Structures are given as C-alpha cells and as structure tokens.
Amino acid sequence: MDIPRFLRSLREGAGPSPAGLQAFAQGLADGSVSDAQAGAFAMAVCLRGLGEAGRVALTTAMRDSGTVMEWSLPGPVLDKHSTGGVGDSVSLLLAPALAACGAYVPMISGRALGHTGGTLDKLEAIPGVKVDLDVMALRRQVEQTRCAIVAANDDIAPADRRLYALRDRTGTVDNLDLITASILSKKLAAGLEGLVLDVKVGSGAFMKTLEDAEALADALVAAAQGAGCRTRALITDMDQPLSTAMGNALEVAEVMETLTATSINLSLWEVTVALGGEALVLGGLAPDAETGDGMIADALESGRAAEYFARMIAAQGGPADFVERWPDRLPSAPVVMEIPSPTAGYVAAMDAEALGHVVHRLGTGRVRAGQRANPSVGLTDLAGIGERVERDEPLGFVHAASESDAERAIQAVQAAYRRFEAEEPPETDLIHARIG
Numbered sequence: 001m002d003i004p005r006f007l008r009s010l011r012e013g014a015g016p017s018p019a020g021l022q023a024f025a026q027g028l029a030d031g032s033v034s035d036a037q038a039g040a041f042a043m044a045v046c047l048r049g050l051g052e053a054g055r056v057a058l059t060t061a062m063r064d065s066g067t068v069m070e071w072s073l074p075g076p077v078l079d080k081h082s083t084g085g086v087g088d089s090v091s092l093l094l095a096p097a098l099a100a101c102g103a104y105v106p107m108i109s110g111r112a113l114g115h116t117g118g119t120l121d122k123l124e125a126i127p128g129v130k131v132d133l134d135v136m137a138l139r140r141q142v143e144q145t146r147c148a149i150v151a152a153n154d155d156i157a158p159a160d161r162r163l164y165a166l167r168d169r170t171g172t173v174d175n176l177d178l179i180t181a182s183i184l185s186k187k188l189a190a191g192l193e194g195l196v197l198d199v200k201v202g203s204g205a206f207m208k209t210l211e212d213a214e215a216l217a218d219a220l221v222a223a224a225q226g227a228g229c230r231t232r233a234l235i236t237d238m239d240q241p242l243s244t245a246m247g248n249a250l251e252v253a254e255v256m257e258t259l260t261a262t263s264i265n266l267s268l269w270e271v272t273v274a275l276g277g278e279a280l281v282l283g284g285l286a287p288d289a290e291t292g293d294g295m296i297a298d299a300l301e302s303g304r305a306a307e308y309f310a311r312m313i314a315a316q317g318g319p320a321d322f323v324e325r326w327p328d329r330l331p332s333a334p335v336v337m338e339i340p341s342p343t344a345g346y347v348a349a350m351d352a353e354a355l356g357h358v359v360h361r362l363g364t365g366r367v368r369a370g371q372r373a374n375p376s377v378g379l380t381d382l383a384g385i386g387e388r389v390e391r392d393e394p395l396g397f398v399h400a401a402s403e404s405d406a407e408r409a410i411q412a413v414q415a416a417y418r419r420f421e422a423e424e425p426p427e428t429d430l431i432h433a434r435i436g
Contacts, residue, residue: 001027003037010044018057025061028159038163042172050177055219056226058177062185063227065159067135069191071104073143076283077191078103080275081183082198083216084116085205086356087241087382089251090198091119091149093258093272093300094279096308099146100299101276102285106142106190107149108156110164112365112373114173114206115356117251120151121364125249125375127329129318145311157185174206180219184227194230194282196275197221201432202239204352210235210432221436230282232436236271237428240352240385243268246359247378247399249330256326259306267384270430273297278434331376333399337406339379339413341389345420348385354416355379358409362400377401379413386424 001023027033095105111118120131133150141148201213217233224231245254257263277292286292299305310323363374382396400406
C-alpha cells in the first residue's frame with residue numbers, strides 16, 4: 001500500500017475505499033504504518049470525515065485486523081460501553097449483574113482518555129488484578145465465571161490498540177468517526193450478540209450538547225447494526241460526576257458499597273439498571289426493558305452480582321476475599337484534605353470536565369504512554385447539583401500524594417463549582433433518550 005498517497009487522498013477529501021481502510025488497518029496492526037502516519041490519518045479524519053459508509057468500513061477493518069471471537073454458550077454474549085465520563089464506574093457493577101442474569105460478558109475496556117476515567121485503571125486498583133488476558137484466557141474465564149473485564153490485547157482489534165494510544169497525544173479524541181470505529185471494533189471483535197451503549201452528554205462528556213450526543217448515538221447504533229450486532233444506545237447525563245467519588249480505588253470503594261448494600265448511590269444505581277435492562281432485552285433474556293430493569297435490580301439487591309464480581313476478581317488474580325475485605329484491600333492516599341465551599345447556596349452547576357482534569361493531575365491519568373496511574377488519589381463526597389452547602393463547609397475531600405498536590409486540587413475544585421443559587425435548582429433527568 002502507498003501510505004503517503006492514501007493519506008494525501010484522504011486529506012484532500014477523497015472518500016477512502018473499504019479496501020484502502022482495510023489495508024491501512026492491517027498496517028496499523030503489523031507495524032508497517034508508523035506512529036506519525038497513524039497520527040496523520042487521525043487528523044485527516046478529523047478534518048475531512050468519513051461518512052456513514054466510511055465509519056462502517058473503518059470499524060470492520062479494525063475489527064478484522066485481529067482475531068474475531070466466536071462462542072458456543074448456553075446464554076447470550078452481551079456487553080456495554082460508555083463514551084466516557086467522570087465518576088462513572090457503571091461497568092464494574094453491570095458486568096457481574098448481567099452475568100447473574102444469565103448473560104456472558106467479555107467486556108473489553110479502555111484506560112483513562114483525556115479528562116475521563118478508565119475502567120481498566122479502576123480495576124487495577126484492586127491488588128493483584130490482571131487485565132491483560134490473551135484470547136484463550138479470556139475465553140476460558142468467560143466460560144467459567146460468565147464475565148471478564150480486560151484490555152484489548154494484541155489479538156483483539158490490534159489496529160485500534162495503536163490508534164487509541166495516539167489519539168490522546170494528537171488532539172483527536174473527540175472525533176465522531178474515530179470514536180465510533182474505536183468503540184465498535186473492539187466490541188465486535190469479542191463476538192457479541194448484543195451491545196448497549198451509554199452515550200454521555202454534558203460538561204463532563206466529550207459530547208457537550210444533546211444534538212452532538214444524538215449524532216454519536218445514531219452513528220454507533222447504525223454502524224453496529226450494519227455489522228450484524230443488535231445494539232441500543234441510551235443518552236445519559238454527565239453535567240456532574242455519576243458517583244460522589246472520582247479516582248480509581250475511590251470509585252471501586254463506591255462500587256463495593258453498592259454491591260454489598262453498605263451505601264447505595266442512586267444515580268449510579270439508576271444508570272446501571274437502565275443499561276442492564278436494555279442489554280437483557282437485546283439478548284433475549286427479558287421481554288421488555290421494564291422487566292430487564294427489575295432483573296438487574298434484583299441481581300444487585302440479592303447479592304448475586306457481588307458473587308459474580310468476586311469470582312471475576314479472583315479469576316483475574318485479585319484477592320479471593322475481596323468482597324468481604326475490600327476496605328482493607330484498597331490502597332489509600334497519604335494526604336486527605338477538606339475542600340471548603342467558597343460560598344453558601346445550592347449547587348446549581350459545575351464544570352465536570354474540569355473536575356476530571358483535577359483528578360488526572362492528581363495522578364489517575366497518564367502524561368505519557370505506559371505511565372502507571374496512581375490508584376489511591378482522587379476526590380470523594382462531592383456535593384451534587386441541587387445540594388445545599390454553607391460557606392466553608394466541605395464540597396468534598398481531596399485524596400493526594402502530597403500536601404502541595406492537595407492544595408492545588410482544592411483551588412481547582414472550588415473553581416469548577418461555578419454557580420450557586422439561593423433556591424434549589426430543578427432536578428435533571430439522568431436518561432435523556434433511548435436510540436435503536
């Protein structure tokens with residue numbers, strides 16, 4: 001393949017052929033395409049776009065750049081993916097809940113990207129947990145424990161693995177074509193029968209407006225269904241963190257509180273149940289979303305989801321007693337400081353993306369590829385929209401590696417809480433739309 005000619009043609013606005021995209025994806029996978037060329041491709045796509053047919057072609061090309069799994073199981077193979085938000089640990093709840101309802105869940109997830117958190121980083125906050133499973137190990141674990149949350153390995157969509165790592169460094173994270181192909185290539189390579197998508201909208205999402213979120217949801221659903229996978233998308237609110245905690249171990253702690261009924265975050269619960277209900281319908285395990293919602297809620301309430309979570313953690317190298325001993329097993333930061341409110345009133349608005357950057361700078365993200373995330377740092381007990389605070393009362397707490405890091409984070413969090421009102425603002429819906 002003449003890669004410079006292909007890139008020049010794409011830059012000049014010529015629609016790429018499926019064969020050209022297939023060859024380029026293979027070049028990403030086998031290394032014949034350089035990082036510079038991959039970055040140029042990403043930028044050209046941002047500038048010129050691919051169109052619906054091109055999105056499908058790029059998705060299938062990256063899917064087919066490695067192994068495409070096939071299954072023979074007594075239940076449906078289902079999965080969920082989020083387009084990225086802050087304080088969003090739904091995957092850690094939903095995978096075992098779906099497994100408890102009879103599904104098999106080979107969840108291929110990602111790391112922190114931009115200001116958003118990464119499911120794999122959260123899972124690795126649990127001591128001993130390994131997320132780098134090869135295809136045979138993934139197959140064996142799903143067959144034995146019904147669920148696994150893993151990284152895309154060298155065999156699963158290797159073209160996306162290369163391109164994904166470069167998008168953060170080339171300023172091409174929030175492009176609709178690249179997001180669509182990245183999400184779906186990994187998911188479709190896992191051999192799914194049904195996929196539910198959580199498309200985030202708001203200040204903490206990549207898509208800031210409902211119009212943009214709907215466009216992304218439409219593109220994802222159309223591309224996935226065009227590739228033969230039953231798919232539905234929910235557009236959910238991300239004008240504030242979904243959890244009251246942000247940070248890898250801190251979000252795992254909130255998940256464990258929910259799984260063990262110690263303390264339930266209602267927003268996290270509602271989104272998990274809604275996504276799970278739709279997934280069960282796609283897999284033929286529930287006749288409608290309302291019934292599916294009830295099944296997921298029961299899996300969480302009864303403790304069955306916690307049992308599957310425990311099996312998954314043990315299978316991936318974590319402590320066998322993690323569900324029983326999780327407060328002792330998770331790492332903690334050496335510095336914890338209160339974040340005083342700069343004013344009194346009801347929280348009316350916040351910059352959730354700015355909060356994501358605060359947590360990233362504390363150490364949950366990576367400045368360079370391969371850098372290890374700090375599992376213990378982040379924010380907890382964050383005041384939500386509609387909550388009243390008095391001046392100098394805590395907006396939350398910062399968990400940091402040093403006092404200087406904590407002090408900088410406090411100032412940034414105070415700035416991110418950008419509006420307070422005398423009267424309580426109206427409630428916002430967590431689920432804005434359902435597509436597919």
